[in-house]
Amino acid sequence: MIRIGHGFDVHAFTEGRPLIIGGLTIPHEKGLAGHSDADVLLHTIADAILGALALGDIGKFFPDTDDAFKDMDSKVLLGEVVRKMNEERYEIGNVDAVIMAEAPKFRPHIDAMRESVASILKTQVSNVNIKATTTEKLGFVGRAEGITSEAVVLLTKMEEY
Ligand SMILES: Nc1ccn([C@@H]2O[C@H](COP(=O)(O)O)[C@@H](O)[C@H]2O)c(=O)n1
Numbered sequence: 603m604i605r606i607g608h609g610f611d612v613h614a615f616t617e618g619r620p621l622i623i624g625g626l627t628i629p630h631e632k633g634l635a636g637h638s639d640a641d642v643l644l645h646t647i648a649d650a651i652l653g654a655l656a657l658g659d660i661g662k663f664f665p666d667t668d669d670a671f672k673d674m675d676s677k678v679l680l681g682e683v684v685r686k687m688n689e690e691r692y693e694i695g696n697v698d699a700v701i702m703a704e705a706p707k708f709r710p711h712i713d714a715m716r717e718s719v720a721s722i723l724k725t726q727v728s729n730v731n732i733k734a735t736t737t738e739k740l741g742f743v744g745r746a747e748g749i750t751s752e753a754v755v756l757l758t759k760m761e762e763y
């Protein structure tokens with residue numbers, strides 16, 4: 603049994619916060635605004651997994667009106683979604699994600715990001731692909747107002763012994 607899910611998220615740039623993407627702090631002059639640490643990539647992957655399981659979205663489980671999730675580490679958030687996925691007896695088949703940002707350049711960080719995401723997802727690095735693109739200076743991403751990300755995940759049913 604396999605299930606597919608799609609995730610999408612956007613966060614605006616802001617001064618005075620670190621840029622945290624894929625669980626890593628990426629050197630940049632601005633970070634992202636959010637109720638949590640605003641890790642747009644991990645939120646996207648969490649939403650894709652919840653989508654595949656028809657469980658809704660991250661706002662349902664981690665409302666941005668709840669102080670408990672203020673400045674939350676999104677590695678914990680995604681870890682909790684992975685726990686729900688395993689509870690439903692599913693595991694990651696593969697993930698393919700894209701980060702859309704005018705800057706910074708993510709390519710030097712992609713391998714470390716894949717390791718970080720794979721470890722949270724409890725899967726092999728070869729099951730995680732992360733891409734980056736600009737939007738050729740078009741739109742809010744092109745004006746460097748924020749970062750957006752999309753992902754698709756395939757989940758596979760765990761073998762029963
Ligand atoms: N924030 C980004 C954006 C892009 N890259 C890498 O550059 C390649 C070319 O991007 P274009 O948007 O000009 O097509 C892209 O394929 C990525 O490898 C990046 O690292 N960080």
Ligand SMILES: C[C@@]1(CO)OP(=O)(O)OP(=O)(O)OC[C@H]1O
Nearest residue numbers: 636637638645661664665666671
């Ligand atoms: C993660 C949560 C909760 O702290 O906050 P944000 O960092 O604002 O992220 P978003 O992707 O807008 O939605 C999910 C929120 O509930």
